[in-house]
Amino acid sequence: IVAAPVDGARWVAAEVASAIRQRASEGKGLVLGLATGATPRGLYNELVRLHREEGLSFQNVTAFNLDEYYPIERDALQSYARFMRTHLFDRVDIDPARCHIPDGEVAKDQLKPHCRAYEALIEEAGGIDLQILGIGNNGHIGFNEPGSSIHSRTRLVNLDISTRLANAYEFQGVSEVPRLALTMGIATILRARRILLMGWGSQKAPVIQRAVEGPVTESVPASLLQQHDDCTFVVDAAAASELT
Numbered sequence: 472i473v474a475a476p477v478d479g480a481r482w483v484a485a486e487v488a489s490a491i492r493q494r495a496s497e498g499k500g501l502v503l504g505l506a507t508g509a510t511p512r513g514l515y516n517e518l519v520r521l522h523r524e525e526g527l528s529f530q531n532v533t534a535f536n537l538d539e540y541y542p543i544e545r546d547a548l549q550s551y552a553r554f555m556r557t558h559l560f561d562r563v564d565i566d567p568a569r570c571h572i573p574d575g576e577v578a579k580d581q582l583k584p585h586c587r588a589y590e591a592l593i594e595e596a597g598g599i600d601l602q603i604l605g606i607g608n609n610g611h612i613g614f615n616e617p618g619s620s621i622h623s624r625t626r627l628v629n630l631d632i633s634t635r636l637a638n639a640y641e642f643q644g645v646s647e648v649p650r651l652a653l654t655m656g657i658a659t660i661l662r663a664r665r666i667l668l669m670g671w672g673s674q675k676a677p678v679i680q681r682a683v684e685g686p687v688t689e690s691v692p693a694s695l696l697q698q699h700d701d702c703t704f705v706v707d708a709a710a711a712s713e714l715t
């Protein structure tokens with residue numbers, strides 16, 4: 472529990488930096504799982520600062536993003552592909568060929584092969600070393616909405632109305648928010664060797680309490696993280712306010 476989001480962002484950025492450097496010292500690259508949305512913006516600003524001011528290099532980082540709306544054009548203002556370029560990828564020395572995100576432009580009849588290929592790419596890269604997560608007010612991780620199976624893999628999902636309402640600020644109103652998305656599955660996320668979930672603000676307090684202290688249930692996807700060996704929730708005081 473940190474005092475404010477800025478402290479949490481700095482702490483998580485320091486963990487990412489140290490994981491990158493540790494892997495580099497072994498002559499290897501880090502496989503990093505990334506999230507979008509309001510929560511990780513401070514983290515990405517801090518990683519950019521570490522790159523510019525402290526020489527942190529992303530040259531040996533391979534990135535896999537959790538999710539993308541479907542369908543959406545890669546260059547649309549609201550696409551997560553564009554979000555990642557704007558907030559991180561275009562601001563550091565990462566190789567664009569190593570930046571992976573489910574493709575919101577893939578043809579409908581290619582969705583299944585695309586999702587299978589995404590899983591295969593993660594495996595070929597050696598699996599995710601460190602996965603960054605946010606959390607939805609309904610407990611979703613990635614776009615795995617309540618009811619998602621613990622065995623789920625990368626796939627096409629329906630977005631809950633609560634998720635579309637929460638993300639309407641990025642669009643011209645809720646009717647413009649896509650009804651579908653591509654997301655890594657719960658099983659994909661649980662295979663990451665280490666997981667850091669960030670949550671800021673009093674709005675997230677009820678779901679943080681249910682995820683950390685409630686029963687392990689597919690109704691609260693983030694509660695399934697209780698079964699992971701190395702998962703840390705990084706929350707500010709407001710988001711921690713309902714923990715007992």
Ligand code: F6R
Binds near residue numbers: 511604607608612
């Ligand atoms: C986005 C993602 C989502 C968000 C969640 C919280 O890539 O995986 O699970 O982390 O919807 O969104 P914010 O951070 O906007 O509150």
